[in-house]
Amino acid sequence: MKCPTCDHPEDRVIDSRPLDSASVIRRRRLCLHCGKRYTTYERVEATPLMVVKSDNRREPFNRGKVREGLLRAFQKRPVTPDAVEKLVSEIEYELQDFALEVPSSEIGERILKKLYALDPVAYVRFASVYKKFSDLEDFLRELARLKKAHQKRAAKIIAA
Numbered sequence: 001m002k003c004p005t006c007d008h009p010e011d012r013v014i015d016s017r018p019l020d021s022a023s024v025i026r027r028r029r030l031c032l033h034c035g036k037r038y039t040t041y042e043r044v045e046a047t048p049l050m051v052v053k054s055d056n057r058r059e060p061f062n063r064g065k066v067r068e069g070l071l072r073a074f075q076k077r078p079v080t081p082d083a084v085e086k087l088v089s090e091i092e093y094e095l096q097d098f099a100l101e102v103p104s105s106e107i108g109e110r111i112l113k114k115l116y117a118l119d120p121v122a123y124v125r126f127a128s129v130y131k132k133f134s135d136l137e138d139f140l141r142e143l144a145r146l147k148k149a150h151q152k153r154a155a156k157i158i159a160a
């Protein structure tokens with residue numbers, strides 16, 4: 001396994017554990033060159049994680065698609081490509097909880113949650129595509145809800 005920090009090919013496995021239904025093995029590895037630790041996931045090739053879409057069609061999970069959606073949401077926002085990559089990895093990591101299939105709505109919700117915490121503009125952009133607001137009214141309602149939630153949070157912070 002190539003170290004993500006220094007590209008060194010030799011490592012030592014320091015921990016292995018099955019996730020969920022044991023069709024995925026998570027391994028902690030120690031780079032023998034730079035000493036950094038990193039994680040790899042081993043999945044049975046015959047069972048790639050399938051995304052179940054709303055019309056029940058299935059397609060293999062595609063990391064690039066998640067990245068594309070995020071990049072669109074973050075267009076002209078002060079967010080570095082590294083931060084986007086980190087988000088993609090976090091989402092991919094969370095999806096390891098699902099062994100065989102994951103509903104696409106689950107992926108969407110996880111992305112929304114992260115965007116919500118990170119950047120309200122990106123959140124609204126992603127939500128407007130993801131939730132496919134049928135009309136302006138829906139969109140404005142969502143904005144109002146968001147504003148209220150933020151005010152509540154701000155009030156809590158002030159009160160604390």
Ligand SMILES: [Zn+2]
Pocket residue numbers: 003004005006007008031032033034035036
């Ligand atoms: Zn290394």
